[in-house]
Amino acid sequence: MSILKGAAIFGQSGGPTSVINSSAAGVITEALKQDCITKVYGMAHGIRGALDEQFYDMSKEDPKQFELMKTTPSSALGSVRYKLAKAEDDETDYLRLLEVFKKYDIRYFFYNGGNDSMDTCNKISKFMQKSGYEMRVMGVPKTIDNDLFGTDHCPGYGSAAKYIATSTMEVYHDARVYDKGMITILEIMGRNAGWLAASASIASWKGCGPDLIYLPEKAFDMEDFLNKVEAIYKKNKNCIVAVSEGIKDKDGKYISEYGSDLAQSKDAFGHSQLGGLAVTLANFCKNRTGAKVRGIEFSLLQRCAAHCGSKNDVDEAFLSGQEAVKAAVSGITDHMVAFERDMSSGSYVCKTKLLNLSEVANTEKTVPLSWIKNDDTGLTQDFIDYVLPLIQGESKPPMVDGVPQFAKLKKVLV
Numbered sequence: 001m002s003i004l005k006g007a008a009i010f011g012q013s014g015g016p017t018s019v020i021n022s023s024a025a026g027v028i029t030e031a032l033k034q035d036c037i038t039k040v041y042g043m044a045h046g047i048r049g050a051l052d053e054q055f056y057d058m059s060k061e062d063p064k065q066f067e068l069m070k071t072t073p074s075s076a077l078g079s080v081r082y083k084l085a086k087a088e089d090d091e092t093d094y095l096r097l098l099e100v101f102k103k104y105d106i107r108y109f110f111y112n113g114g115n116d117s118m119d120t121c122n123k124i125s126k127f128m129q130k131s132g133y134e135m136r137v138m139g140v141p142k143t144i145d146n147d148l149f150g151t152d153h154c155p156g157y158g159s160a161a162k163y164i165a166t167s168t169m170e171v172y173h174d175a176r177v178y179d180k181g182m183i184t185i186l187e188i189m190g191r192n193a194g195w196l197a198a199s200a201s202i203a204s205w206k207g208c209g210p211d212l213i214y215l216p217e218k219a220f221d222m223e224d225f226l227n228k229v230e231a232i233y234k235k236n237k238n239c240i241v242a243v244s245e246g247i248k249d250k251d252g253k254y255i256s257e258y259g260s261d262l263a264q265s266k267d268a269f270g271h272s273q274l275g276g277l278a279v280t281l282a283n284f285c286k287n288r289t290g291a292k293v294r295g296i297e298f299s300l301l302q303r304c305a306a307h308c309g310s311k312n313d314v315d316e317a318f319l320s321g322q323e324a325v326k327a328a329v330s331g332i333t334d335h336m337v338a339f340e341r342d343m344s345s346g347s348y349v350c351k352t353k354l355l356n357l358s359e360v361a362n363t364e365k366t367v368p369l370s371w372i373k374n375d376d377t378g379l380t381q382d383f384i385d386y387v388l389p390l391i392q393g394e395s396k397p398p399m400v401d402g403v404p405q406f407a408k409l410k411k412v413l414v
Helices: 020-033 047-051 063-069 092-103 115-131 157-174 201-205 222-236 277-289 311-329 381-391
Strands: 006-012 037-043 055-057 106-113 136-141 182-188 212-214 238-244 293-297 335-342 349-356
Touching: 006 020, 006 047, 020 037, 020 063, 020 106, 020 136, 020 311, 037 047, 047 092, 092 106, 092 115, 106 115, 106 311, 115 136, 136 311, 157 182, 157 201, 157 238, 157 311, 157 381, 182 277, 201 381, 212 222, 222 238, 222 277, 238 277, 277 293, 311 335, 311 349, 311 381
Parallel strands: 006 037, 006 106, 106 136, 136 335, 182 238, 182 293, 212 238
Antiparallel strands: 037 055, 335 349
């Protein structure tokens, strides 16, 4: 394939992670090296930045900031939840994007996100091909939910899992400090896939984790839950439960809806706004047992805890960004960078591969049911063996005056 010369544009989409900026640094630094890429732009708030013609000239940034981005949480360029309509239903956004791409001679499009973001990539790629506009479109994976299809794991998950396991171990010790016991409910992110809540089982593997773990892969039975909590509390005077925010009953109703109206609110992709589950379950436990209860929602902390990052995760996130650029420059389009695990040497090695965006878009990868213990007490050794390599290595931002130093981009508008 002939060399394609033109500008590149990069955007971040969906919920942030503690390593999404490492992927951004990988894309931007690699793109700036390529002779065929004439300019490197960063979209302000994802695809909205391209539609609104609001993007930054990344060549104006101090290269030192790209290094700091590796350990800076959240989305440095700003994120968005914006759903493109199907082109056959409404071409308005696509025609606007084509107009902007032509105006700035943008020939490379990189989008960093999860399932919905890969759907956006796929739609743009297909429309540009149909329009006869030569462009290379590549997806860069991101999601703490670890639910992208076809990849062994996702950038962002390892650090979130490390934070959840660590925090759970710390809560375990705190919850046992008084002479009177307590029931503690830990609410962990995860809508339809329980990978994050499953990581609390690392704490159990270390001897200081939850007594019960509930994932959305299995229907939740309130009465069975209360019976188990009551039995554990009576025996041990303490009980810790880890739950995915997305657990549902056998009828498909979110348990968070039992005590909250939040789940009635939908985002642009039709996803319910979840939250309040820990408090809801804690109240049920209080009414059943009369015990002291506490509901703890890890909330945003689990996706922005760069101080507790996994070095493997940070390095792999950066690698995914680099590989996306290299693949696009070599002539590949309409794909996402994915990971595969190589254990042939006896130790963990992460390798990259490419997946067609059509395979990835809107397809979720859930925790294998065989990895979930039937008695809801946790995950099997197969899961522990899977997750441990992903949380290895210590990564945290450089410290100045006792607090982290994060990247500060100038964000010079084009």
